[in-house]
Amino acid sequence: MTDPKTKIVQAGIGTDPAHGSIAPPLYLSSTYLWPNPSEKGQYDYGRSNNPNRDILAEALADLDGGAGAVVTSSGMSAIDLVLNLIKADDLVIAPHDCYGGTHRLLTHRADQGRIRVEFVDQSNTAALDAALAKKPALVMIETPSNPLMRVVDVKSICATVKAAGAIAVVDNTFLSPLRLRPLDLGADIALQSTTKFINGHSDIIGGCVVAKSADHVEQLAWWANCAGITASAFDCHQTLRGLRTLALRLDAAESNAKAIAAFLTTQTNVTAVHYPGLSTHAGHAIAAAQQSGFGAMLSFEVSGGLEAATRFCQALKIFGLAASLGGVESLICLPETMTHRGMAESARREAGISESLLRLSVGIEAESDLLTDLAQAFSAIS
Ligand code: PLP
Numbered sequence: 001m002t003d004p005k006t007k008i009v010q011a012g013i014g015t016d017p018a019h020g021s022i023a024p025p026l027y028l029s030s031t032y033l034w035p036n037p038s039e040k041g042q043y044d045y046g047r048s049n050n051p052n053r054d055i056l057a058e059a060l061a062d063l064d065g066g067a068g069a070v071v072t073s074s075g076m077s078a079i080d081l082v083l084n085l086i087k088a089d090d091l092v093i094a095p096h097d098c099y100g101g102t103h104r105l106l107t108h109r110a111d112q113g114r115i116r117v118e119f120v121d122q123s124n125t126a127a128l129d130a131a132l133a134k135k136p137a138l139v140m141i142e143t144p145s146n147p148l149m150r151v152v153d154v155k156s157i158c159a160t161v162k163a164a165g166a167i168a169v170v171d172n173t174f175l176s177p178l179r180l181r182p183l184d185l186g187a188d189i190a191l192q193s194t195t196k197f198i199n200g201h202s203d204i205i206g207g208c209v210v211a212k213s214a215d216h217v218e219q220l221a222w223w224a225n226c227a228g229i230t231a232s233a234f235d236c237h238q239t240l241r242g243l244r245t246l247a248l249r250l251d252a253a254e255s256n257a258k259a260i261a262a263f264l265t266t267q268t269n270v271t272a273v274h275y276p277g278l279s280t281h282a283g284h285a286i287a288a289a290q291q292s293g294f295g296a297m298l299s300f301e302v303s304g305g306l307e308a309a310t311r312f313c314q315a316l317k318i319f320g321l322a323a324s325l326g327g328v329e330s331l332i333c334l335p336e337t338m339t340h341r342g343m344a345e346s347a348r349r350e351a352g353i354s355e356s357l358l359r360l361s362v363g364i365e366a367e368s369d370l371l372t373d374l375a376q377a378f379s380a381i382s
Helices: 004-010 051-064 075-085 100-111 125-132 154-163 214-227 233-243 246-264 284-290 305-315 345-351 367-381
Strands: 068-072 091-095 116-120 138-142 167-171 189-193 207-211 270-274 297-302 331-333 357-361
Touching (some): 004 051, 004 246, 051 068, 051 233, 075 100, 075 189, 075 214, 100 116, 100 138, 116 125, 125 154, 138 154, 154 167, 246 297, 305 357, 305 367
Parallel strands (some): 091 138, 138 167
Antiparallel strands (some): 331 357
16 A cells, blocks of 8 residues: 555554444543553553554654654644754754744744744745854754745755754645655655644644654654643544545645636736746746645735735635635635734745735635635725
């Protein structure tokens, strides 16, 4: 069984030792009986290990080609978890246009004196080289970036990061391992917010960290248990259920995203469309080479500033105004006031996030309905 599509459907099927249920049973128990006081069974305490979490971790590690995975309570706890691999005062390099929550976490961990951080435009080789010369311990990579969909060359960045002696970490939330395989491209760690495409139904919050080396997996699992940030059994059960349809959902959403990106380029009140699938996108060639699809996320800018962007969001009938992504339903968000408001305004501007930038997470609804909805919203603001 080698095709990932087959693996994700089959993950955990037929693993019920008691009744042979097809879907894995949900093990809610927080604690487990010990055979005797000096010997514990396979499971002892739910924070440390749980059958549902183990099945999901195995499926996610397999999908990414890692030595193992740690399934966490959120994407943010997955990111915070990897910071345990470095020492106090070590330098972390992150993309200047990374997810706002990542920017906030790293900035505040640095303010606490836990780490040092520098945000760099990783598509600028000179800027990245200058940052790497400062001997970072860990480099975060996010491609396509959130929300500007900038694409960086994972293989070449990982090679320079490794040569500089740092740990290369890729946040693969936007694409999932079905579209980008960071570990194959040289990353040490691939992490994701499983809240998004992996679960795909906007009904859990979760994260996962997949590491290439068994040593990293062991350290990460130790810290996840120690800090109590492992995911709940219920969330793991739901996430495994969502994971089974990832391939179908991604195909459908990506096809819609492609049509929407093409449509947006024809609109007079759209000043820019950011979708790596467009041949005009600056990162198109790299995306085509390193990804196996362009994904279902895109962003665009409307003329008329914050006021027009706000009215556009409110005129939509199908796209929900919400700050998440990767679900079966289409969503729109205004990063300026929503996902990226935790960043300082100056940092937003430096990253190129304008007041009139809108981000779409394209779902699996009928393409014609989505296009009609966008068209009527453009009419409403014209
Ligand atoms: N990484 C990226 C790229 C994200 O977009 C998000 C959330 O939107 C996260 C991490 C954080 O994930 P979570 O909300 O599950 O904590």
